[in-house]
Amino acid sequence: MDTQIRIVIHGASGRMGQALLRLAAERPDLQLVAAVSRKVESRAIDGIAQFASSELSGLPPFDVAIDFSLPEGFDGILSACVERHAALVSGTTGLTPGQREAIATATTRIPVLWAANFSLGVAVLNDLVERAASALRGWDCDIVESHHVHKKDAPSGTALALGESAEQGGAQPRYASLRAGDIVGEHLVQFTTLGERVELVHRATSRDIFARGALHAATRLAGRGPGQYQLRDLLD
Known part of the structure; x- marks a missing residue:
């Protein structure tokens, strides 16, 4: 893409979410449009709109969501991506068989990458x-x-x-x-x-490598056709 890629960080209050917010802010090719966490104490993080996980319908337009949350929050962000025709990059672990099936269904409509490790x-x-x-x-x-x-x-x-x-x-x-x-x-x-x-x-030697890998995947996944991708598919 020639313009900035608009991203949402889902699970922004966790360690990975915080690393993603910090590192994404350093990249001129990315535009952070929203940070989502389970509870919202303030309405902005360094000027970034903040949403509770129950407020996903109010998210601004975005190209890709990066999700490092909990299984109970996964269904909402997957549905939001399908509704917006946006890509999803997820590292949320502990998903149920039903959630795995939901990913497979979603890949017929949007590009999805789920990985256990984003290095x-x-x-x-x-x-x-x-x-x-x-x-x-x-x-x-x-x-x-x-x-x-x-x-x-x-x-x-x-x-x-x-x-x-x-x-x-x-x-x-x-x-x-x-x-x-x-x-x-x-x-x-x-x-x-x-x-x-x-x-x-x-x-x-640093957890930042996982956040950098997820950001790399997001830039490569945004704008691609529907399907289930692996990180190795997006290395180039």
Whole structure:
């Protein structure tokens, strides 16, 4: 697009939402038109219109919504995007099977990207894992993920996504999880056979990489045709 891409941040009060607001404000190709959170205490965030999740019908025109909220807030922003014919980029986890089906239905009308991890490096890693699994048939495949002590789900969503890539290549992955200190996120995919080992590793040292990846996806997704996209589809 030649003009600024109009974006809505849904889940603006969370850590990812705050990072998205901060980083989007630094980009001249983006126009922040609204920030949405569950409760609104003030009507503006640095001049950006703020809405409660119950006020989505009043949103100004937008090209793409970036959603990092909770499952109970997901249905509303998905419906708003369908009604406005706007794109949706979402990293909300814990969606129900019904919500997954709603995404599939929405993709017949709008472009949607849902991902467990918005690191561009992890998007490349998924591709490399699938290619390695396909080339190294019969090798053992192990995925080891490490995160901070407060992360509850194990294996992580990213590890499971890497496992799906390995399975698509023909491997049968096994998982191990480590929770320690303040590790942002580390993922090791290891292929092993007699006498040799191949290791593919991604280490995240800042949560900003996920916000930057989501903003990158939003700029690439806005204006595209309906469909369900993956982050690797939008790397160029």
